[in-house]
Amino acid sequence: MMRKITMREALNEALFEEMERNKNTLCFGEDVGYIGGIFGVTRGLQEKFGKERVWDTPIAECTIVGAALGMAITGLVPIAEMQFADFMAVAFDEVHNKLGKWRYMHGGKFEVPVTLRLPIGISGGAGPEHSQSPQALFVHSQGLYVVIPSNPRDAKGLLKQAIRDPNPVLFFEHKKLYEVKGEVEEEEFLIPFGKAAVKKQGTDVTIVATALQVTTALEAAELLEKDNISVEVIDPRTLVPLDTDTIFESIKKTGRLVIVHEDPKRGGTGAEIAALVAEELLFDLEAPIKRVAGPDVPIAQNIHLEKYYVPSVEDIIEAVKETLD
Amino acid sequence: MMRKITMREALNEALFEEMERNKNTLCFGEDVGYIGGIFGVTRGLQEKFGKERVWDTPIAECTIVGAALGMAITGLVPIAEMQFADFMAVAFDEVHNKLGKWRYMHGGKFEVPVTLRLPIGISGGAGPEHSQSPQALFVHSQGLYVVIPSNPRDAKGLLKQAIRDPNPVLFFEHKKLYEVKGEVEEEEFLIPFGKAAVKKQGTDVTIVATALQVTTALEAAELLEKDNISVEVIDPRTLVPLDTDTIFESIKKTGRLVIVHEDPKRGGTGAEIAALVAEELLFDLEAPIKRVAGPDVPIAQNIHLEKYYVPSVEDIIEAVKETLD
Amino acid sequence: MALSKYDKDLLLDLYRTMLTSRRFDQELIRLLHDGKVGGFHHSGQGHEAIAAGICASLEDKDYLFYHHRGCNQQISKGISLEGIYADFLGRVDGTTGGLGSGIVHHVDPDKGILGQSGTIGESYILAAGVGYSIKYRGTDQVCVAFNGDGATAREVFHGGINWVGLYNLPVIYVIENNLLASSLHFQNSHSLKEGGSLADRADSYDVPSFVVDGNDVLAVYEVAKEAIARARNPKERRRCTLIEAMTYRYRGHFEGDSAEYMDKDVIEEWRENRDPLDNYRKKLLDSGTFNEKDLTKLEKEVDDTIKNAIAKAEASPIPGRDRIFEGLYA
């Protein structure tokens, strides 16, 4: 049987392997060095690779990202962690206007192999500025890749790909997945960007879900199976580039689409997917598209209220059934 | 006949009137004081209201917005200008996480009457970081209003409303509209948020367009009229709140929707509108939705290339005709 | 200054404030361990003298931005204990009306407590706006913004202090320098001269600054009193001040942090020899200003207050789903 490891371990392995592979690869950010990150993803790296390659930066997110760009265009391969993806707001200019555009606006003369690791998601009462899932903002950016794994194996293969890719990659890690275990082979592997994973085949309704919501969608799908509703669950794995082929193929078969994500609904990651389908596949749809998403209000800190922000199995089941009415 | 004034003059009048109305209203930003703004919108204000109320700040966008919030929650009504809306990226945390959430996350105990004036759009070779139209990013935010006028009268009425509103308002002004003239009555008036304007009635196809693209859409509509295609043109005027009633009503009549905007297509302002329609009105649609939008690449500085970034009359005509095929 | 020169009420109030802060925190941690409080808490144990010393010269009309380790600051400024306990417990009678708290977001406009930003350090710029507001409105209010040493590395520090200095605003920046920013030692976070301080940063902005022993409540009180008086007076050449108060924290960065990066001996040294409460209590007794009975009485009062506050907070209900849709727009 294949070994099972947590997503944290899988990410950690990816970092180890890529740091070993290329000595110009560096890891830095707040608390990533000595303690190995507040979520423990970079544990052991400083011990192994030294303080020059793995270190704790001051609390200055613009500078972390700006410096990463400076390193990348002069021969290094920086991997920086934002302690919480929410802090991408602080370094927004550096991400949206610098990382994404530096190569293009300077005539294609640079490569920008930057990876930003970005913990997202609602987890344990962290409140309105430590719980967000801001990936939709960067779907609107240019020149960035947006990666969002849902399980240990994908996390490992995608992170290795991200580090090797000569372009800037935003790598979103759902905090609630760090402890989740899954099968990951011992041998080295990469997962290419732009290839969705069909997590479960089905014929009645297509669900497109990302990150933690893939698990929720699969749970819903299993329960729906008991009602003889056959659901296909697709995890795009990368939002930019988006594997429209796989998604469209599925919708052509099912005629129904439910999109599930934790980020707020308005202008969220589901909007672009829904819009593409409404442009390209309108006559294949047999029911209105449904989005099951976070509400358009900031995330309360009250731990008792958190559940109201996260798409639940019941929410998904209800949405799927509505498409079948 | 009613007088005609430029959008710049209309905005300037709105500022004068509101500054006169409430002595706690202040205007500030880079170059807004002595020279009256690099686009001339705040001209004459410093002379009239003095340097305490109208002044030139250091080049520090985070601080401009952060300070505006501090003023707003202690009794003032700040109106700040970002010299180019592109610089909202610099102050992104202050806008997305502070202005939008301060009231909510502190239990609703504050009002945040901040207005940010934000020049957008491609105009005269300003390149990838002085030409953007970043409004889609803030459609995904919470707690903000997103206002985007297309003509002098709307600009005046909406800006006055924005200043009086107790909530943070992002006010997007297309640079190419500043010189455009239109009828504006002498008497005071306000325009409420969330009320779209039907710019032209029609029965075959609905176009939803904002800012400069309203003009382009109307030109296209006029030409289409000659081919006996009757187009309804809707200007939402505010993207948050969005007047879905008016938009949906129109689509129920026409069965066809073309969305036009200058911001890049992927995750742009059209995505949410298309998604809403695909959720709510699917069976009213007789053709796939079309988005005519900016390409998903940064904006080149080369003035000869700019035209390839802006939706043209021809692009719109083509899209409309495609919905009728 | 000899203790005898101080007003006795003030001396006792300082003790009461520090003790309330300490006891509040201890009881909160108990509630956390009992599983009644979710989310994050950054304990301010060891820092109590700073907020107590600063806020002693502030009035309700004055403004305050606390930081993530800021319960002491809110308590020193007079926030309702019951309110913040209810926040931590996620009850509707919390200061946020049921949205809860943890990292931040307690609030009390009537006490001038303006809240806090989840992205730390933002109060450097928010306070600049509040200072401008005070100056424009022409009142004699003051705005105090607390931050940590770590947050002072953030880019916004420069933007804020430059505004505050340029417009000469009634703003006092207080840095609670506990030598650590999460696991990062102060020395590895800031480029400074040998023996230099964060207070040195203020110099080129022409902002007066002080480094003060943050575990000595009277030392803090003196420095703050001067700064606050200067801030209130529009005729002063410099109304703004940066105060760096040196201290240490007794616990991990947040409750649950195993804090292996901290040296247990160093913590012990601070606890044993530099505790702001113990040392001050001893001083009060040694100087003969108060006797053991006076202090025991006060200690009992504080305990009762805390118990009462918790009881009231726990009696408040947990909100339902509707709550999350309230209060987004005014």
Added chain:
Amino acid sequence: MALSKYDKDLLLDLYRTMLTSRRFDQELIRLLHDGKVGGFHHSGQGHEAIAAGICASLEDKDYLFYHHRGCNQQISKGISLEGIYADFLGRVDGTTGGLGSGIVHHVDPDKGILGQSGTIGESYILAAGVGYSIKYRGTDQVCVAFNGDGATAREVFHGGINWVGLYNLPVIYVIENNLLASSLHFQNSHSLKEGGSLADRADSYDVPSFVVDGNDVLAVYEVAKEAIARARNPKERRRCTLIEAMTYRYRGHFEGDSAEYMDKDVIEEWRENRDPLDNYRKKLLDSGTFNEKDLTKLEKEVDDTIKNAIAKAEASPIPGRDRIFEGLYA
């Protein structure tokens, strides 16, 4: 230092660089007025001595971030004139391969010219990363980042200088302080001590700094030479430096700016008495190092170079629509 102590080639090169910068700019403005160049241009006339003096000690391998008023800087670092003319003219042989330029974005990796950010001041942090990269790779390269006085008010200044100081990186920040940021006077942008300078900001970070007459090319040269030598040497206690070079601009913020906020007499005073080229030329002649004929010959050469560059640039084609879809990803 007496002129006789300098290498004659160096002396002549400095003049050539400044003159090329000046003539480049004059001709560019002519092209603008002829309607051949669209977009924005921020003329660096009056600033030429700064870049010439700094770059004289740099090599191709060294890195440079210019700022929006930075054609002088690129020219001093050796960028192709034909390339940047072609950028301004929107031709495919421009350094950006047809994307054009205006505000910024010329580039030449082979000359170490890394580009520029449209949000000014960002090079304060980008250069920190480049400095880290140099240090990590263990080369003796240097990174120079030019900025204006106005951009130095941006929040990122603090983040950048703190990194550079903390990690002791081979980075030189140069501020071309022309007393204006668009219409805002320097004094209204920065909180400083009476008579203080932006260079003072470096002090608390333990970053060596200089204020230098930016219109005196040899003065700039001397300061930069020392700083660059220090930066190259990993054994130096401080490899980083902040240089504030005082100057003034002769023209509006950008071409087309009516610049009514500028005092014509002040401009005249700088042009007449403090022009970096005129004064240097006079010095070269007065010292007897060169005679009128030497300089006229060089001037003719520069004119020819410029003419040639423009001719070649104008011969290059304008790109078509496809160009905008090229080069987004590697």
